[in-house]
Amino acid sequence: MTPLAGYLLLSALLFAIGLGGALARRNAIIVLIGIELMLNAANLNFIAFWRYGPNPEALTGILFVLFSIGIAAAEAAVGLAIIIAVYRHYRTTNLDRITSLKG
Amino acid sequence: MDWIVPFLWLIPALPLIAAGAVAVVPKNRKRFAATAAIASMVGSLVLALIAFGHSLARIKGGQSAPEVFNFRWFDLGESALRLGWVLDPLTAVMLVMVCLVGLLIFIYSVGYMAHDDNFTRFFCFLALFASAMLGVIISNNLLLLFICWELVGLTSYLLIGFWFHKPEAAAAAKKAFITTRIGDLAFLLGMVWLNSETGTLLFYDGGRGCLEQGALSALMARATSLGIAASTGIGLLIFAGAVGKSGQLPLHVWLPDAMEGPTPVSALIHAATMVAAGVFLVARVYPLMEASSATLTVITWVGVLTAFFAASIAVAQNDIKRILAYSTVSQLGFMMMGLGVGGVAVGMFHLITHAFFKALLFMGAGSVIHGCHEEQDIRKMGGLKRLMPLTFATYMAGMLALSGFPLLFSGFWSKDEILHAAHGWDGSHGPFYLGLVAAFLTAFYMTRQVCQVFLGEHRARAGGALAAQSPCQPHESPAVMTVPLVVLSFFAVLLGFVGTPAWPWFQQFLKGGVAATDFQHLFSAETLRLIGLSSVIALGGIGTGWWFYGRRPLKVADEVDPVESLRPDIYGVLRNKYYIDEIYEVTFVSLNAWWARACNWLEFWVWSGVARAAGHVVLGLGWVNRAIDEYIVNLGFDRGCEGVTRGGGWFSRLQNGQVQTYLRVIGVALAVLVLLLIWGGRS
Numbered sequence: 001m002t003p004l005a006g007y008l009l010l011s012a013l014l015f016a017i018g019l020g021g022a023l024a025r026r027n028a029i030i031v032l033i034g035i036e037l038m039l040n041a042a043n044l045n046f047i048a049f050w051r052y053g054p055n056p057e058a059l060t061g062i063l064f065v066l067f068s069i070g071i072a073a074a075e076a077a078v079g080l081a082i083i084i085a086v087y088r089h090y091r092t093t094n095l096d097r098i099t100s101l102k103g
Numbered sequence: 104m105d106w107i108v109p110f111l112w113l114i115p116a117l118p119l120i121a122a123g124a125v126a127v128v129p130k131n132r133k134r135f136a137a138t139a140a141i142a143s144m145v146g147s148l149v150l151a152l153i154a155f156g157h158s159l160a161r162i163k164g165g166q167s168a169p170e171v172f173n174f175r176w177f178d179l180g181e182s183a184l185r186l187g188w189v190l191d192p193l194t195a196v197m198l199v200m201v202c203l204v205g206l207l208i209f210i211y212s213v214g215y216m217a218h219d220d221n222f223t224r225f226f227c228f229l230a231l232f233a234s235a236m237l238g239v240i241i242s243n244n245l246l247l248l249f250i251c252w253e254l255v256g257l258t259s260y261l262l263i264g265f266w267f268h269k270p271e272a273a274a275a276a277k278k279a280f281i282t283t284r285i286g287d288l289a290f291l292l293g294m295v296w297l298n299s300e301t302g303t304l305l306f307y308d309g310g311r312g313c314l315e316q317g318a319l320s321a322l323m324a325r326a327t328s329l330g331i332a333a334s335t336g337i338g339l340l341i342f343a344g345a346v347g348k349s350g351q352l353p354l355h356v357w358l359p360d361a362m363e364g365p366t367p368v369s370a371l372i373h374a375a376t377m378v379a380a381g382v383f384l385v386a387r388v389y390p391l392m393e394a395s396s397a398t399l400t401v402i403t404w405v406g407v408l409t410a411f412f413a414a415s416i417a418v419a420q421n422d423i424k425r426i427l428a429y430s431t432v433s434q435l436g437f438m439m440m441g442l443g444v445g446g447v448a449v450g451m452f453h454l455i456t457h458a459f460f461k462a463l464l465f466m467g468a469g470s471v472i473h474g475c476h477e478e479q480d481i482r483k484m485g486g487l488k489r490l491m492p493l494t495f496a497t498y499m500a501g502m503l504a505l506s507g508f509p510l511l512f513s514g515f516w517s518k519d520e521i522l523h524a525a526h527g528w529d530g531s532h533g534p535f536y537l538g539l540v541a542a543f544l545t546a547f548y549m550t551r552q553v554c555q556v557f558l559g560e561h562r563a564r565a566g567g568a569l570a571a572q573s574p575c576q577p578h579e580s581p582a583v584m585t586v587p588l589v590v591l592s593f594f595a596v597l598l599g600f601v602g603t604p605a606w607p608w609f610q611q612f613l614k615g616g617v618a619a620t621d622f623q624h625l626f627s628a629e630t631l632r633l634i635g636l637s638s639v640i641a642l643g644g645i646g647t648g649w650w651f652y653g654r655r656p657l658k659v660a661d662e663v664d665p666v667e668s669l670r671p672d673i674y675g676v677l678r679n680k681y682y683i684d685e686i687y688e689v690t691f692v693s694l695n696a697w698w699a700r701a702c703n704w705l706e707f708w709v710w711s712g713v714a715r716a717a718g719h720v721v722l723g724l725g726w727v728n729r730a731i732d733e734y735i736v737n738l739g740f741d742r743g744c745e746g747v748t749r750g751g752g753w754f755s756r757l758q759n760g761q762v763q764t765y766l767r768v769i770g771v772a773l774a775v776l777v778l779l780l781i782w783g784g785r786s
């Protein structure tokens with residue numbers, strides 16, 4: 001059986017890729033995909049810690065993850081809707097151009 | 104009928120309500136104005152007659168103390184200010200007189216003022232005046248009396264200046280107001296003094312009032328630093344108020360000028376009622392006056408000198424109303440003299456009879472003026488006997504009453520009463536002889552006036568530079584004006600019989616007693632001698648007047664007066680009213696003007712100099728303040744602000760609006776946090 005550290009490393013890698021995508025890319029959709037990746041890294045951590053934790057029979061971790069995936073789906077829908085609204089307004093999805101939060 | 108005493112306030116309240124109602128209706132509601140004012144006077148007259156009947160019944164029942172109704176107006180700390188009204192024979196008689204004469208004059212005004220644009224305003228003022236005058240009469244408190252007294256003065260001002268577009272009328276109104284104010288100031292001082300001595304201004308208050316025995320003896324015992332008793336000082340100060348209001352020497356100057364007002368006003372205010380308020384005031388506080396013989400002496404001499412002095416001026420006047428005005432001043436002098444030498448009853452009797460016949464004369468004069476198209480110069484009249492028969496007949500009744508025509512007319516009995524009392528006065532015989540002269544002059548000038556106005560031929564168009572181009576004949580006045588004249592002439596004739604020596608009902612009523620007929624007194628040698636003497640005086644005056652003016656009436660308007668051709672020097676002095684107005688002009692008025700200029704100079708250079716210096720000091724301080732403000736407070740603050748702005752600009756660079764930058768910050772912060780946790784956990 002793969003040790004816990006393997007899962008955690010995979011999770012950390014996944015998170016880093018997601019973070020890199022969210023920070024570096026200019027396209028809002030890619031940024032949203034990065035965020036989804038980071039969320040799934042967190043889900044993977046949940047599963048790993050549940051499976052290797054002191055009480056794997058209780059199914060708590062998987063329950064959390066199910067909720068989290070449901071919420072992620074809803075969040076993705078909301079996020080895409082926002083991106084579409086932003087696109088309609090600015091005629092672009094390039095985040096460098098969307099700076100109206102500037103103080 | 105005891106209910107009348109607490110409800111005495113209704114008598115002045117009714118005209119007051121009428122005045123208020125008339126004041127708010129539009130200007131063209133003439134019928135409403137006249138109806139409201141007259142109806143309120145009828146109401147007051149009915150109530151006054153009830154009060155009179157009540158007073159009469161009480162005296163029949165042997166009670167003569169005044170009935171009072173006092174109430175608390177408001178509290179001042181420990182003490183309370185109490186007002187009230189009083190019903191005694193004096194009040195009752197005055198109420199009936201004022202209501203009756205007022206009512207007749209109101210009715211007369213409907214005719215006289217019919218064509219005036221400000222008809223409603225006139226009735227508003229008249230009703231207000233009646234209300235104030237009735238208030239003076241009923242008040243049982245010197246303060247309440249003073250309030251009403253000033254209201255009377257105000258309405259007098261308003262009515263004299265009723266035709267304010269005439270400069271003379273406006274000036275006369277001001278003169279009347281200011282001159283009476285001089286007397287009122289003394290009155291006010293007397294009132295304050297009285298209050299500080301006795302602690303109350305109520306006249307009658309069940310033994311604690313200021314006219315009752317306790318307070319009076321305290322006042323008489325109290326000596327002042329001037330060497331006179333407090334009662335004398337207070338009495339003289341209050342009398343000064345009466346001098347102003349009643350046109351006594353030396354404050355009489357306003358009364359003849361007051362004739363600029365409409366004639367009904369002259370009749371009501373400046374002949375029958377308001378000027379009598381001064382006499383009434385002296386009668387009201389008579390216990391106080393009586394407390395000191397010095398006060399009575401002053402009253403007597405002021406009265407008799409006024410009587411003589413004004414009668415002599417009236418001889419040489421040509422304005423029909425001005426003659427009557429000086430006659431009023433003179434008769435008021437008689438009243439004062441009557442109060443001084445004989446007491447309340449003597450003065451009041453003349454006041455009441457005079458009110459009726461003087462109102463009659465003024466209204467007759469108004470009828471003449473109305474008929475002659477606003478002509479007031481008696482030289483341009485003449486021959487009106489034929490043209491205005493009813494006015495002539497009633498005017499004759501008034502004139503004979505004023506002249507004191509023997510036995511038949513009221514003026515004879517009341518004036519005889521005064522002369523009788525003056526004869527018996529133990530101070531001096533001077534007033535008696537001066538009074539006789541004044542009575543002679545009265546008969547003389549009234550005969551002169553009647554001869555010039557009513558006898559001979561109408562002179563308006565006949566001859567000389569004075570003749571006016573009056574386009575139409577004089578005409579008799581309408582019934583609304585002549586009926587009040589007829590009613591008044593009845594009173595002018597008959598009223599004397601309530602106070603003859605044989606049946607002194609009036610005098611006894613005022614003293615609170617019941618009169619008995621006493622023909623012995625009438626036929627006693629002394630009475631008969633005095634009656635004879637005053638008859639001779641009156642007939643002599645009328646005869647002399649006839650000799651000068653009646654035998655051969657003036658033919659043209661600018662003919663020289665017969666008396667003037669006799670003694671032009673004396674006549675000139677008289678015609679110019681002893682130059683009193685001119686003397687006042689060069690003394691008091693110019694003194695006042697000089698004083699005002701001095702005050703102005705002082706004000707400009709001294710006081711405002713101080714003020715200006717103070718102003719400049721403040722201005723200098725202002726400069727210093729401004730410098731501190733600008734260079735210390737503001738500069739520091741500005742620097743602070745700049746710093747904050749710069750800091751803000753620096754920080755605002757963080758807020759570039761790019762979501763990813765924020766996200767980077769969060770990422771870096773997360774990494775730092777994780778590293779810290781790892782290293783922190785290790786130590």
